[in-house]
Amino acid sequence: MRSIWNGAISFGLVSIPIKLVNATESHSISFRQIHLEDGGRIRYRKVCELEEKEVGSAEIGKGYEDADGTIIPITDEDLAHLPLPTAKTIEIVAFVPADRIDPLQMDAAYYLAAGGAPAAKPYTLLREALKRSNKVAIAKYALRGRERLGMLRVVEDAIAMHGLLWPDEVRAPQGVAPDTKVTVNDKELDLADALMDTLGEIDLDDLHDEYREALEEVVAAKAAGETVPEAPEPAKGGKVLDLMAALEKSVRDAKESRGEEPAEVRRLPQRKSARATPKQAGGKKSTATAAGKKTAASAKKTATTKKTASKSTASKSTASKSTASAKKTAAKKTTARKRSA
Numbered sequence: 001m002r003s004i005w006n007g008a009i010s011f012g013l014v015s016i017p018i019k020l021v022n023a024t025e026s027h028s029i030s031f032r033q034i035h036l037e038d039g040g041r042i043r044y045r046k047v048c049e050l051e052e053k054e055v056g057s058a059e060i061g062k063g064y065e066d067a068d069g070t071i072i073p074i075t076d077e078d079l080a081h082l083p084l085p086t087a088k089t090i091e092i093v094a095f096v097p098a099d100r101i102d103p104l105q106m107d108a109a110y111y112l113a114a115g116g117a118p119a120a121k122p123y124t125l126l127r128e129a130l131k132r133s134n135k136v137a138i139a140k141y142a143l144r145g146r147e148r149l150g151m152l153r154v155v156e157d158a159i160a161m162h163g164l165l166w167p168d169e170v171r172a173p174q175g176v177a178p179d180t181k182v183t184v185n186d187k188e189l190d191l192a193d194a195l196m197d198t199l200g201e202i203d204l205d206d207l208h209d210e211y212r213e214a215l216e217e218v219v220a221a222k223a224a225g226e227t228v229p230e231a232p233e234p235a236k237g238g239k240v241l242d243l244m245a246a247l248e249k250s251v252r253d254a255k256e257s258r259g260e261e262p263a264e265v266r267r268l269p270q271r272k273s274a275r276a277t278p279k280q281a282g283g284k285k286s287t288a289t290a291a292g293k294k295t296a297a298s299a300k301k302t303a304t305t306k307k308t309a310s311k312s313t314a315s316k317s318t319a320s321k322s323t324a325s326a327k328k329t330a331a332k333k334t335t336a337r338k339r340s341a
Contacts, residue, residue, distance in 0.1 A: 001111070005143055007088040009112065009126065009152075016122040017115030018090070020143075023160055024109050029215050062145075079145060090141040090150065090161070098136050101151055104170050107163035112152070123159070130154050138164075191247035198254040 003019035033042035045054050063071040090112075114123040130137065130153065137152035139161070149164040214229075221228050 001113075003113065006115065007090060007141070008115070009139075010089045010091045011122070011126055012092075014122050014125075016126060017119040018123070019113040019115050020161075021111050021113055022108075023111045027209065027212060029212060029219070082142070088142075090139045090152075092137045092139045092152070094138045095130075095133060095135045096138060097134070098153065101136065101164070102170065105149075105164040105167070107165055110161045110163070111155075112159045112161055126152075127154055127157070127159055130159070188243060188247065191244065191251065195247060195251045195254060198251050 001021040003021050005020035007018060007020070009016040009018055034040060035042060046057075046060065047054050062074045062076075064074055065071055114120055126137075139150045139152055141148055141150055141161075143163075149166055151162045151164055152159055153162070154160070218228050
């Protein structure tokens, strides 16, 4: 990888010579502008407005246009003598937790390569310090004519730097969120969670640029004089007005795309009403009532039997008393006859 900037990391009083190299590359396919009539290349020529003639790159410099239209020439020497400590230095100003950095501020990514053998020791020291602290370094540096903000972090055994936008370069999201008041219920959130779980995670290495691959097929077919592959017909579907139905269908489609059984997504059951509990208690109450009635009937029968027996005993007692009284009366009459004779 070719370095695009040479300088040093300023870590307190420690200076680490480094080379800045691009950490990313573009694989996009570029097109040329052509004349449709004959296929000739269309080129842009750099022409001086005063002389109306084309000039080469060696004759082109930088200039700042003032408010009145005056052009103020700025040379590379002027830029090299800017009164900035970051002109050739990546100056670390703080160490913060990584979650303090808003991803909206992320810009271009670079690798910081150690600049020779003397840089190996301090480079390794900074790398291991970043690892152990679980923090990232915030730094200032100058590149392409302006001072920039950067974030240093460890990637495998290297130190990477992400260019950051200045905080005032990030717009506030005012007027972006819907201004209509919307209520999301628990059932919809449950289905959204189910869809997220179904989609699950993915290895980012498995993702690729399908648009670029399709474009390469078109270019190859045109070069070979073959028929350009046609795009598949997009799936036609009506508008789904029911959010719940859309979520349920999304879960089923996600499962089918992963080769899983299209499990039925059921809505959460409603809470049991207050009648459910007394219903069970009512069953027990009915059983208890039947048992109570049976016991009462048995007790009533026993009481009736005892009452009948008591009446029978009383009748026998009355009869016995009547017989004794009759005998006593007869004896009295017999004695009275004897005395009269």
